[in-house]
Structure formats: structure tokens, C-alpha cells
Amino acid sequence: MTPEDITALFTRSDGSYLFARWGRPIAPIVFGVEDATLQVVKGACEAVVALAGHKMAETDPELGANLMFFFFRDWAELLDVPDLGRMIEGLTPLVDRLQAADANQYRVFRFDADGAVKACFVFLRMDAAMSAIPAEELALGQVAQSVLLWSDTAFSARSPLAVAGGKVILRPEIAGVIAAGYDPVMPAVAQDPSHALRLFARMSAAGA
Structure with missing residues (x-):
């Protein structure tokens, strides 16, 4: 995922960024x-x-x-x-x-x-x-x-799920965002889009 992809997951239809775990x-x-x-x-x-x-x-x-x-x-x-x-x-x-x-x-x-x-x-x-x-x-x-508190439009076009080996799983990139969002160094709440860059960095570090 790109930082822009992650930003979109938490940018609401009114244009505001809001993340909460x-x-x-x-x-x-x-x-x-x-x-x-x-x-x-x-x-x-x-x-x-x-x-x-x-x-x-x-x-x-x-x-x-x-x-x-x-x-x-x-x-x-x-x-x-x-x-x-x-x-x-x-x-x-x-x-x-x-x-x-x-x-x-x-x-x-x-x-x-x-x-x-x-x-x-x-x-x-x-x-x-x-x-x-x-x-x-x-x-x-x-x-x-x-x-997580995702955007109200986060999954309107695509489900958070995927199929692998005939089994339904979380899409790996969505699983990566969840894991990064709960990293202890990350804030529980964020309203600045720069937060998405931090999520991206955590995912990259984890190889997500």
C-alpha cells in the first residue's frame, strides 16, 4: 500500500482524517x-x-x-x-x-x-x-x-477480505494496517493525515 492508500482508509467523506483504535x-x-x-x-x-x-x-x-x-x-x-x-x-x-x-x-x-x-x-x-x-x-x-474507526467510505468499493487457498482471509494490506495501528508507539487517536505516513513506516518496517 502507498501512503495515499492508507490516508484514504481514514479520510471521511467530509474530507477530514480520523483514526481511532x-x-x-x-x-x-x-x-x-x-x-x-x-x-x-x-x-x-x-x-x-x-x-x-x-x-x-x-x-x-x-x-x-x-x-x-x-x-x-x-x-x-x-x-x-x-x-x-x-x-x-x-x-x-x-x-x-x-x-x-x-x-x-x-x-x-x-x-x-x-x-x-x-x-x-x-x-x-x-x-x-x-x-x-x-x-x-x-x-x-x-x-x-x-x-478500527475506518473512513465511512473505506470499504465501499472493495471488501477488507480476500480468498487464499479457498479460505477467506483479511487482505494482507488491511491486516498490516490493523497491526500497525495497534503498535504501542502509535497514538490511539489521530486527526492529522501525517499519521498515515507513520502507519506506512510501521508497515514497511514489518514487511507488510
Whole structure:
């Protein structure tokens, strides 16, 4: 990847650069799936968190769980989830917008006082297109998009995943960005595009 490629991954549609990684251990929970799929999602979390060199936890002391996956058939179902409206400000108008857009996925991030990620809510409406994706592929893609605050356009043209040897994996360059972003010498939050040059340097040093 070039520095420009990396910059684009964190440059939002309004032109601003914003990078943020998790500032606390990730404690995932999954709603709306069978036990087998639950294990697939948690396995994807473990794999991506290990790649990042970050940590997982059974619980978050403030939130209980801080990476929440919701699988459902209709956006309106979110309005019936206990306490979700308290955790996500403006839930009703958000649901209205997602319904109007016929969206099948959405992520909401929450941040701590320093700007690092402290929670992420992943909403997956299982329409025909989403239901056709194998569970392992769906889980890996969603976890990869939740482990960093990517640009809202980062993966609009190309998935973070690839196929190697008949197996779905993270694209090597995306895995390299994740690992570089969690390097201890790197900041947890950055708003200056020069940060992308530092990511590039870390990736080059690691041979990514």
C-alpha cells in the first residue's frame, strides 16, 4: 500500500482524517444467532484482536459488553431491544433513516474522553444478500471493520477480505494496517493525515 492508500482508509467523506483504535480490552456479545454462529463471531474477534496485539476480556467494567453484534430481519426490531435507546442517542430517527435507505448493515462507535474507541454496536439486517454470505466470512469482515474507526467510505468499493487457498482471509494490506495501528508507539487517536505516513513506516518496517 502507498501512503495515499492508507490516508484514504481514514479520510471521511467530509474530507477530514480520523483514526481511532480501541483503548480498552474488547468484550464481545452477540444477539439473534444460534450457538454455532455465536462461536464463529467470537472466533473472528479472537483472530483479529490477536493480529492487532490487543486484548479481549469476558466483561467490560463500565458496559458489561462493549462490542455488540445484533442480527435481525427488520430494523424496527431494534426499537424493542431493552435499553438500546439509552445506549444509542437518536435510535428512532436512525432506524427510520436505515429503513428508508434499505441498508443491511450499520456500525455505531462510542468513544472515551481521549477519543479512543470504548464501544461498538454492529447492526446486521439479514436480508437475502446478507444471508447468502457464509458465517465465517460475514463475521471476519464485520470484526475487521469494528477493530478500527475506518473512513465511512473505506470499504465501499472493495471488501477488507480476500480468498487464499479457498479460505477467506483479511487482505494482507488491511491486516498490516490493523497491526500497525495497534503498535504501542502509535497514538490511539489521530486527526492529522501525517499519521498515515507513520502507519506506512510501521508497515514497511514489518514487511507488510
